[in-house]
Amino acid sequence: MSQKMSRRSFIRAAGAAAAAAGVGLTPMAGLLSRVSAQDLPFVTLRWIYGGQPPEDLQAVQDALNVILKERINAEVIMEATDWGAFNDKMALINAGGEVYDIAYTASWINNYYSNVNNEYLAPLDDLLLEHAPGLWDSMPETTWNAARIRGSIYGVINQQIFPRPQGFTIKREIIDKLDLGATIDNMTSYDELTSLLQTVKDYVDSGEDPNLEYAAYLSFGVTIGTWDNENLYGLAVKGDDFDFRQAVIFSGTEDFRQRAEMAYAWSQAGFLPPDRLSGDEPRANFRAGKYAMMISGTIKPGGEVENEALLGFPVRDKILYNPILTTPAVTATLTGISSNSPNPERAMMVLELMNTNKEVYNLFCKGIQGTHWEWEDETIELIRPAAPATTWAEVKYNPNTDWQFGNQFNAYIIDRAQVGVWEATYDLNTQTPPSPLLGFTFDAANVQTEAAALTSxxxxxxxxxxNGIVDPDDPERGIAAFQQREKDAGIDRVLAEAQRQIDEWVAANA
Amino acid sequence: MDIHVKEGQIAAAPAAAPNRMQRGLTTMRGQHFRRNLTWFLMALPALIWIFVFKYVTLFGVVIAFQDYKGRRGISGSDWIGLKNFEFLFATDSAVRATRNTVTLNLMFIAIGLVVALLLAWLIFEIYTSALTKFYQTMLLLPRFISWVIVSYFVFALLSTDNGVINKFLESIGRDPVAWYNSSEFWPMILLTVVLWGGAGIGSLIYLSGMLAIDPQLFEAAKIDGASKWQQYRFITFPMLKPLIVINLLLALGGIFSADFGLFYQVPRNQALLYPTTDVLDTFIYRSLIELQNVSMAAAANLYQSLVGFGLVLAANWVVRRIESQDEPLSLF
Known part of the structure; x- marks a missing residue:
């Protein structure tokens, strides 16, 4: 009983906070009326997403379901799936026709485009308008268009940072020890990273920190820099030149060669561990203190705080590439509804709540108030780990993937340094120069055989x-061999098809 | 001695069974069935397994000829003929996987046979020793360790920076080797792992065969002054021949299917090792996972099955040509 009371007061408090804070980049309106909840039949929805299952997952799920039952007479089963296995598991669940309702899908994992091509995801346009008006209104239509494939939206865009600046993350402890602060401030390109890596490597070799084994772990994608490339099967389009809307074979560009040579030089210099690791292993090693830096992933506003909560030590992020806004960047975090979900409209209602209701969203993201977090400063929506935990790493519910569950601009902040972070991100989203191809999605249906071979x-x-594992001039595995193999696999046909579609798209959108 | 004979019957049963069954089918079917009821019951779980997983699923072959969409099902998906098979030959990946599967399996079969026979012979020679059971257990144990765990054992040995083997190489003044980047070493590494895991159980089969040989034969040979090697060559080996041939035949039948766990887990799915470690099963799996195309994966699987089936027929035909009338060895 007393628990119920505290829950009510919690609901009120959260609602008041949301209203007072006025971060409100998304309107709180558009919620379903409570009356209709009674008329809906009770359903259970299965939501699959990435991440280690936290210890208190069940407790959070129960708390969430109390609210969902009251609001829309539904409950969810939250299926956290280890990131290392998420992609494979979703592929098998989809191919096997297993029934689920909601899943995380993206341009980089549980691939959105193949999911749509395979008809695993339900078209959402009608559902959005009918059951999620608040969610629909939270983003301009131009943003929604990035998720459109052949005219329909198949994934709800989780609002977060869209552009993906590239750079690196480094332990603050190392910066302080080696007095690297100013050096890092002044860095503007990857070329300057070489001397920094050398400095860090010398420190590693000095043996002062016995845990430290390598200067950095590198995980570059195939295409890097200001190219719009993803889901173009080895092709890329120059991302910062609106007059040059020509697809090129990326392995043949000077950018690719330079990056491969640089990575190989780093690898030869002993900056990087020699073996490629899989799944979560690199990150686990970083957490264990084996690497001083991680050169990978997205660097974003507030990311340092998020990382610290996850890693347990302070880090600094440095952006080396100011990116462009590409279609895959917008579709980097989507929530899809399965095409075999028996209750797609109910699933959409859950997504509406998750994206417009701060209480529901933060329950999923941060856990239960009092158990997992408590207010540090309610006026700015700042929270801290609930006692007895002193760091977020100790909290028994800390998925730390706000961007996976809904509109991240509704998330409570966990550090005073994050004040204004959502506004900053929103500005970044709106001010980043768009790619000439923003909104274009390549349809590989006519070149499926070639696309399959090129993916491999x-x-x-x-x-x-x-990633520097291979000498770019290696006769069997180097760039020339790569290009030859791509040619054999029919990349020229894909190029012609892509260019045709781009031209058509440009003509239609000019 | 009595016990030995009984064990021998069990061990030799697979070789003789098909022939006996043929006769039974034509003459006294019912009586034959009743007499062998126990054996049928023992085989039943395996037969059900084969029926469910190998026959019921056969219907799914049609997926290979469709643009299969999971939600539409087999009846709702469009037919696209042989288009899915094109991707198999769009690159040389499928050919390479085929070559790797066959050559690696042949190597495993050939060397595995020699090692299993050798181990069986060694244990047979000390069979009365109190330690026999211990040796047998030790040889068998690796069989029960999952490939995932084995892959971590191997990583602990071969990891470039911290691996036991590279540490050893450094200590004797040699350069460390980047094992996970060097595909040329992997046939040998995989062979070692396979022998470590499988030689024990292989030797057990041949050991039971050896125990079934009438000891009087060896006694007579000894009296005539035959050496250990002569006893092996002229008594043990000929007596084991049916067992060896049937084992080889079964192994050849499976030459087109590789042990997925071994080839996927132990090389840690490292792209640089594909030239020597990518086999048909891993290739099919990656087709499904990476390309997310069920139809192409099904096409690759059908290709594997067809060529494998051809190979069983060929192997059986060869055996039929060389077998003698009173010692039938072929399966059909």
């Missing part, structure tokens, strides 16, 4: 080259 070649040749 990207893994087999492209990634080892991009």
């Amino acid at each position: 070649l990207g893994t087999e040749y492209g990634e080892p080259l991009a």
Whole structure:
């Protein structure tokens, strides 16, 4: 009983906070009326997403379901799936026709485009208008268009940072020890990273920190820099030149060669661990203190705080590439509804709540108030780990993937340094120069055979080259061999098809 | 001695069974069935397994000829003929996987046979020793360790920076080797792992065969002054021949299917090792996972099955040509 009371007061408090804070980049309106909840039949929805299942997952799920039952007479089963296995597991669940309702899908994992091509995801346009008006209104239509494939939206865009600046993350402890602060401030390109890596490597070799084994772990994608490339099967379009809307074969560009040569030089200099690791292993090693830096992933506003909560030590992020806004960047975080979901409209109602209701969203993201977090400063929506935990790493519910569950601009902040972070991100989203192809999605239906072969070649040749495992001049595995294999696999046909579609798209959108 | 004979019957049963069954089918079917009821019951779980997983699923072959969409099902998906098979030959990946599967399996079969026979012979020679059971257990144990765990054992040995083997190489003044980037070593590494895991159980089959040989034969040979090697060559080996041939035949039948766990887990799915470690099963799996195309994966699987089936027929035909009338060895 007393628990119920505290829950009510919690609901009130959260609602008041949301109203007072006025971060409100998304309107709180458009919620379903409570009366209709009684008329809806009770349903259970299965939601699959990435991440280690936290210890208190069940407790959070129960708390969430109390609210969902009251609001829309539904409950969810939250299926956290280890990131390392998420992609494979979703592929098998989809191919096997297993029934689920909601899943995380993206341009980089549980691939949105193949999910749509395979008809695993339900078209959402009508559902959005009918059951999620608040969610629909939270983003301009131009943003929604990035998720459109052949005219329909198949994934709800989780609002977060869209542009993906590239750079690196480094332990603050190292910066302080080696007095690197100013050096890092002044860095503007990857070329300057070489001397920094050398400094860090010398420190590693000094043996002062016995845990430290390597200067950095590198995980570059095949294409890097200001190219719009994803889901173009080895092709790319120059992202910062609106007059040049020509697809090119990326392995043949000077940018690719330079990056591969740089990565190989780093690898030869002993900056990087020699073996490629899989799944969560690199991050686990970083957490264990084996690497001083991680050169990978997205660097974003507030990311340092998020990382610290996850890693347990302070880090600094440095952006080296100011990116462009590409279609895959917008579709980097989507929530899809399965095409075999028995209750797609109910699933959409859950997504509406998750994206417009701060209480529901933060319950999923941060856990239960009092158990997992408590207010540090309610006026600015700042929270801290609930006692007895002193750090977020100790909290028994800390998925730390706000961007996976809904509109991240509704998330409570966990550090005073994050005040204004959502506004900053929103500005970044709106001010980043768009790619000339923003909103364009390549449809590989006519070149499926070639696309399949090129996907395999990207893994087999492209990634080892991009990450310095292979000498770019190696006769069997180097760039020339990669290009030859791509040619054999019919990349020229894909190029012609892509260019045709781009021209058509440009003509239609000019 | 009595016990030995009984064990021998069990061990030799697979070789003789098909022939006996043929006769039974034509003459006294019912009586034959009743007499062998126990054996049928023992085989029943395996037969059900084969029926469910190998026959019921056969219907799914049609997926290979469709643009299969999971939600539409087999009846609702469009037919696209042989288009899915085109991707198999769009690159040389499928050919390479085929070559790797066959050559690696042949190597495993050939060397595995020699090692299993050798181990069986060694244990047979000390069979009365109290330690026999211990040796047998030790040889068998690796069989029960999952490939995932084995892959971590191997990583602990071969990891470039911290691996036991590279540490050893450094200590004797040699350069460390980047094992996970060097595909040329992997046939040998995989062979070692396979022998470590499988030689024990292989030797057990041949050991039971050896125990079934009438000891009087060896006694007579000894009296005539035959050496250990002569006893092996002229008594043990000929007596084991049916067992060896049937084992080889079964192994050849499976030459087109590789042990997925071994080839996927132990090389840690490293792209640089594909030239020597990518086999048909891993290739099919990656087709499904990476390309997310069920039809192409099904096409690759059908290709594997067809060529494998051809190979069983060919192997059986060869055996039929060389077998003698009173010692039938072929399966059909």
